[in-house]
Amino acid sequence: MADKFDVIVIGAGPGGYVAAIRAAQLGMKVACVEKWVNKSGKTVHGGTCLNVGCIPSKALLETSHKYVEARDDYSELGIEVSDVQMDVKKMMARKEKTVANLTGGISALFKANGVTALEGTGKLLPGKKVEVTGHDGNSETYEAENVVIASGSVPVEIPPAPLTEGLIVDSSGALEFQDVPKRLGVIGAGVIGLELGSVWNRLGSEVTVLEAMDSFLPVVDEQIAKETKKLLGKQGLDIRLGARVTGTDIKDNEVVVKYTDSSGEQEQTFDKLIVCVGRRPYTQNLLADGTGVELDERGFIQVDDTCQTNAPGVFAIGDVVRGPMLAHKGSEEGMMVADIIHGEKAQMNYDAIPSVIYTAPEVAWVGMSEQQAKKEGFEVKSGVFPFSASGRAMANNATEGMAKVVTDASTDRILGVHIIGQHAGELIAQGVIAMEFGSSAEDLALTCFAHPTLSEAVHEAALAVEGHAIHMANRKKR
């Protein structure tokens, strides 16, 4: 038997690496096992998020957005640029460099914090032992006082559209295109499908998004979702709802997609097809018999509110457990679990986890939508402020969108904040902090916001709850 650790973390994504660093900061002896190898065969830390998720997708979204701005919008600002060209290979190289910097940064943070990085595949054995099988096939077993499983998730594949090298790809494949496909199909109008569809649409692809559900972004406040669909449609994303893919054929290096919609059977040909229908928890070969760790019916590791599994001393966090599949949710769970292992009382507020869709404009929300709040039995009041009335949005040439504050009418407590607009992903932090501190809309309304900022739209939305927005004509006057 090799070394014994206070904590062994399996998986070095944003859940696992944060748990490992926090536990080491608290003085514990920590190891983190990771099996991900990059194209050069080197073990890399950072998981889905850094390698094929949040970071590379945002690098491509940023480049493609700047390209569109330079091509279509600069002229309105008085900047004349001609012959704007896109170099896809250069864009990809910058993305790769960003990923390499960040994944290398996690390895450096492990060193700086004294976290032992174990390379290979970890398997939980009974009695809080972890077997690590290296890339050379040799195994070593380690003992731990506590184990944190952070093995993440993988893309869901669907039988009608099996992945086919270079033609039918998942989200990771869509981050690797070396040329702009002329006709691009996307199955799934979720967050990832809309972001990746936007990247390639901006660069010139004709993008068709096929969504089986009849509703668009059902988790998002209806008013915001409606605006999102309208604006993305204006940009050229052809989003078809109620379109259920039933099969695909590869013919002459093209993908023929068959789907059904309200008019019957349809067929459309694409140069490439991205399958973005969601992700599933990843627990393959992770749990030996007799560990006591149980999975639920959907394959998630079963945990309580503090991420404790059915096996004492074994925790699970991030995408492999219930809750939104978001990097920051996994990281927060990682910190909570490290604190609990250290003997502290820690908990997470699952009601105040922000979500962002990094389209242009961005869409962001925290807490309940107006519809959800009503369903939960609240009498709801809301205030909405359009970006078209914001001085800063006008100065920025970014007047699309709105901010919305949803409150409990009887107490004025903020139940949700919803924003579509430039930098919504940054602005939403105000809603998160407000909700974390149990604020009322009046608390936000009485707060002084710098002028001119986009944040003032959130301030005005809070004022609008009582019909007191200053820079627009209020519908309800009091």
Ligand SMILES: Cc1cc2nc3c(=O)[nH]c(=O)nc-3n(C[C@H](O)[C@H](O)[C@H](O)COP(=O)(O)OP(=O)(O)OC[C@H]3O[C@@H](n4cnc5c(N)ncnc54)[C@H](O)[C@@H]3O)c2cc1C
């Ligand atoms: C295209 C795309 C864009 C996204 N954009 C965003 C975004 O903008 N914001 C956001 O919050 N989220 C985003 N996500 C989701 C985000 O990436 C995940 O929620 C996040 O990575 C989950 O973190 P995790 O630590 O739970 O798991 P992961 O990041 O999946 O990491 C799990 C790690 O565990 C390792 N592992 C698994 N099993 C073993 C084993 N047995 N032994 C050793 N190692 C193992 C894996 O190799 C992996 O490195 C995006 C995802 C995708 C695909």
